[in-house]
Amino acid sequence: MNTTTTRRSGFARLLRAEWTKFRTVRGWVLAMAGAALITVLLGLLSASGSHTSCDGACPAVPVGPGGEAVEDKFYFVHRPLNGDGSITVRVTSMTGQKRLPDSTPGSRRVASGVVPWAKAGVMIKESMKQGSTYAAVMVTGAHGVRMQHDFTQDVAGRPGGVSQRSPRWLRLTRSGADLTGYESTDGRQWSQVGTAHLAGLPDAVQIGLFAASPGDLTVTPGDFGGSSAASRFAAATAVFDQVSLRGSAADGAWRPDDVGVTLNPDGSPHHPGGFKESGDTYTVTGVGDIAPLSDGQQIENTLTGVLAGLIVVIVVAVMFITTEYRRGLIRTTLLAGPRRGRTLVAKALAIGAVTFVIGLVAATAAVTLGKAILVANGNYVLPVAPFTEPRVIVGTAVLLGAAAVLALAVGTLFRRSVAAVITAIVLIVVPYILATASVLPAGAAQWLMRLTPAAGFAIQQSIPAYAHVLGNYTPSGGYYPLAPWAGLAVLCGYAALTLGLAVFQLRRRDA
Amino acid sequence: MRATIEVAGLCKRFGQTMALDGMSFTVEPGQVTGFVGPNGAGKSTTMRVILGLDAADEGTALVGGRPYPGLRDPLRHVGALLDAAALQPSRTGRNHLLWLAHSQGLGARRVDEVIERVGLGSAAGRRAGGFSLGMRQRLGIAAALLGDPPVLLLDEPSNGLDPEGIVWMRGFLRGLAAQGRAVLVSSHLMSELEDTADHLVVVGRGRVVADTSVAGLIAAASTGRVALRTTAPSQAMAALAHAGAVVAATGRDTLTVTGLEGEHVVAVLNRSAVPFSEVSAHRATLEEAYMELTRDAVEFRAAGQEAAR
Numbered sequence: 043m044n045t046t047t048t049r050r051s052g053f054a055r056l057l058r059a060e061w062t063k064f065r066t067v068r069g070w071v072l073a074m075a076g077a078a079l080i081t082v083l084l085g086l087l088s089a090s091g092s093h094t095s096c097d098g099a100c101p102a103v104p105v106g107p108g109g110e111a112v113e114d115k116f117y118f119v120h121r122p123l124n125g126d127g128s129i130t131v132r133v134t135s136m137t138g139q140k141r142l143p144d145s146t147p148g149s150r151r152v153a154s155g156v157v158p159w160a161k162a163g164v165m166i167k168e169s170m171k172q173g174s175t176y177a178a179v180m181v182t183g184a185h186g187v188r189m190q191h192d193f194t195q196d197v198a199g200r201p202g203g204v205s206q207r208s209p210r211w212l213r214l215t216r217s218g219a220d221l222t223g224y225e226s227t228d229g230r231q232w233s234q235v236g237t238a239h240l241a242g243l244p245d246a247v248q249i250g251l252f253a254a255s256p257g258d259l260t261v262t263p264g265d266f267g268g269s270s271a272a273s274r275f276a277a278a279t280a281v282f283d284q285v286s287l288r289g290s291a292a293d294g295a296w297r298p299d300d301v302g303v304t305l306n307p308d309g310s311p312h313h314p315g316g317f318k319e320s321g322d323t324y325t326v327t328g329v330g331d332i333a334p335l336s337d338g339q340q341i342e343n344t345l346t347g348v349l350a351g352l353i354v355v356i357v358v359a360v361m362f363i364t365t366e367y368r369r370g371l372i373r374t375t376l377l378a379g380p381r382r383g384r385t386l387v388a389k390a391l392a393i394g395a396v397t398f399v400i401g402l403v404a405a406t407a408a409v410t411l412g413k414a415i416l417v418a419n420g421n422y423v424l425p426v427a428p429f430t431e432p433r434v435i436v437g438t439a440v441l442l443g444a445a446a447v448l449a450l451a452v453g454t455l456f457r458r459s460v461a462a463v464i465t466a467i468v469l470i471v472v473p474y475i476l477a478t479a480s481v482l483p484a485g486a487a488q489w490l491m492r493l494t495p496a497a498g499f500a501i502q503q504s505i506p507a508y509a510h511v512l513g514n515y516t517p518s519g520g521y522y523p524l525a526p527w528a529g530l531a532v533l534c535g536y537a538a539l540t541l542g543l544a545v546f547q548l549r550r551r552d553a
Numbered sequence: 554m555r556a557t558i559e560v561a562g563l564c565k566r567f568g569q570t571m572a573l574d575g576m577s578f579t580v581e582p583g584q585v586t587g588f589v590g591p592n593g594a595g596k597s598t599t600m601r602v603i604l605g606l607d608a609a610d611e612g613t614a615l616v617g618g619r620p621y622p623g624l625r626d627p628l629r630h631v632g633a634l635l636d637a638a639a640l641q642p643s644r645t646g647r648n649h650l651l652w653l654a655h656s657q658g659l660g661a662r663r664v665d666e667v668i669e670r671v672g673l674g675s676a677a678g679r680r681a682g683g684f685s686l687g688m689r690q691r692l693g694i695a696a697a698l699l700g701d702p703p704v705l706l707l708d709e710p711s712n713g714l715d716p717e718g719i720v721w722m723r724g725f726l727r728g729l730a731a732q733g734r735a736v737l738v739s740s741h742l743m744s745e746l747e748d749t750a751d752h753l754v755v756v757g758r759g760r761v762v763a764d765t766s767v768a769g770l771i772a773a774a775s776t777g778r779v780a781l782r783t784t785a786p787s788q789a790m791a792a793l794a795h796a797g798a799v800v801a802a803t804g805r806d807t808l809t810v811t812g813l814e815g816e817h818v819v820a821v822l823n824r825s826a827v828p829f830s831e832v833s834a835h836r837a838t839l840e841e842a843y844m845e846l847t848r849d850a851v852e853f854r855a856a857g858q859e860a861a862r
Contacts, residue, residue, distance in 0.1 A: 062655045066644045
């Protein structure tokens with residue numbers, strides 16, 4: 043009895059059979075195409091709803107050496123340095139002021155105090171250009187001594203603040219492209235804080251004293267969950283003395299610069315910093331921050347349609363197995379593939395792969411077109427590292443694929459469409475909505491994004507949260523508690539676990 | 554692979570009910586084996602156990618000497634039609650066969666072959682949801698034939714077929730057996746199998762009550778019964794009783810004689826000068842034989858249960 047055979051392993055045959063099953067039901071194919079379409083259209087709709095306009099051209103946002111948008115705004119008292127050298131100072135005081143809400147309009151109220159990440163110290167910077175590479179050793183408002191470089195890097199030194207009675211000595215040395223930061227409590231005993239390698243640092247750099255203060259951030263829990271954040275102007279003032287320079291630094295006067303200061307319409311600086319020199323004592327006041335910037339459109343804002351697409355995917359993936367139960371077709375399936383575990387895994391792989399491809403197409407279109415629309419509408423889209431955008435797009439496709447596998451497994455366990463669809467939505471979609479829709483306190487929202495399959499959405503976060511930048515890092519703001527791949531791993535773990543459970547049940551049950 | 558089905562000592566309990574209670578039989582190649590018994594006798598459950606869909610509590614079921622789940626590309630070894638309605642309604646008949654073919658490493662050409670073979674023709678391109686029961690049965694047969702298997706299991710294949718379809722099915726099954734395949738066909742109506750099956754496995758209450766050839770079953774049920782028509786029934790009864798027969802009056806001038814062959818009955822009546830107009834061997838129908846067997850099985854079971862108490 044001869045039949046045409048092809049050389050394929052049993053599993054590949056099952057996989058092909060499941061693909062044939064999928065593509066021969068027009069409703070499923072159309073629904074999946076619809077999922078892609080709705081993902082793209084909703085994303086573009088939300089992108090086209092965002093408009094930004096500036097008086098004239100919007101100011102260019104500086105970009106750091108790592109490619110990220112940065113805020114590079116501080117008061118810098120500097121002079122040129124050629125080649126190797128070092129700067130050593132004593133910081134004897136750090137004070138500041140924060141603006142309070144106006145109680146009577148027009149009269150400005152301020153209170154004294156420093157914000158936690160107010161910073162002042164010594165810096166070596168490539169040039170006066172905003173976003174250029176730098177390294178700095180500094181005292182901070184509430185986080186002790188730090189060494190930071192290139193906006194995103196931060197190393198902790200000793201804790202504690204500075205005062206007249208307990209000053210801090212800071213030193214930054216340059217040897218080629220390698221910079222080393224030191225601190226001391228007495229000017230004799232030095233300990234290293236950290237090192238930085240600044241690739242491409244030119245021979246001629248700027249060296250000097252700086253001060254900066256990010257705004258005073260207040261996060262208020264909302265009446266119905268969620269939170270709102272407000273940032274008010276703050277300034278930091280540091281007093282330096284015992285300044286000594288080594289190396290071929292230019293002699294003569296220090297040059298004060300209010301780097302990146304905002305100008306009022308009349309040309310005067312808005313919230314200016316300042317510099318006073320009295321004998322060997324230098325007083326520097328700075329406003330602003332030297333840190334990555336998170337104000338702007340994130341590329342994942344173009345993926346708001348994924349949630350709607352996900353619901354369609356869940357329905358199709360559930361139906362892919364539950365209709366077999368409803369019609370008794372599952373028996374035919376198990377006759378063709380009596381090794382049930384392999385058969386179900388083939389089915390899961392088929393629907394997962396279909397969804398992945400659909401998701402990849404949809405996410406690519408949504409991000410590419412959405413970004414173009416955002417930019418055309420005058421919005422600033424935060425730049426990301428070269429591999430971040432592919433990660434967001436491919437990750438979104440994996441997210442959808444894993445969700446499809448999870449839904450299929452739930453469908454196998456329940457054998458009924460409605461119960462399975464509801465369960466899958468409750469597992470993936472509902473936690474995401476609860477966590478991001480400002481209905482829960484931030485803590486609860488973060489736990490949902492850690493523990494439920496919705497953790498997978500972390501793969502879409504393109505702008506990381508930085509420990510050295512105070513922000514309202516909540517899921518509703520697009521900041522998830524787990525790292526992107528860790529979050530996706532949680533979702534994939536759920537999918538694998540549920541599929542394992544479904545295989546166990548399928549093996550145990552009579553068909 | 555040897556084209557056989559071997560079932561030995563299958564037991565399966567659904568809650569309080571023993572669905573299978575020591576079911577044992579063998580299906581040989583080259584003939585159609587009828588698997589017959591009243592509804593609920595365990596035919597479908599046995600078939601599902603043979604096909605690895607249900608697990609038996611005890612016993613073994615082997616196809617060609619191997620358990621079904623151990624078969625590589627199982628549809629090339631065993632073809633089965635369990636439930637012709639088990640179709641995705643929005644998928645065409647042809648595509649239904651296509652995914653099954655792909656699962657066994659077969660191509661579209663084989664699909665078109667079996668479509669032709671069962672006479673589905675261009676209807677195969679329509680959505681299966683719109684198929685009549687007869688078309689579904691043909692599609693189910695096509696699916697069973699897809700892998701050109703040496704063993705076939707068909708659960709009530711004539712269900713819902715029109716008389717023409719029943720005749721077609723009968724010829725089809727006989728043709729498959731003639732090719733040397735083992736064909737097991739279940740039915741709850743003996744009449745359906747009368748002209749189809751060579752061999753019968755009669756089941757009742759989860760066990761085999763008869764495992765015999767069709768001819769043997771009829772012979773056993775007909776043995777030693779002679780119908781007699783006479784104008785002198787009382788004379789005839791006396792003469793035949795004297796010769797050792799058991800005689801029962803079945804009408805005003807008809808008798809049934811048990812215990813004597815037909816020619817002996819004639820000889821006795823001639824010797825005693827009893828007039829008679831007709832002597833015939835009483836031939837039981839398969840239906841009668843089957844009714845008798847399954848009734849016995851039911852009674853036996855009831856008695857057994859009482860004894861066990």
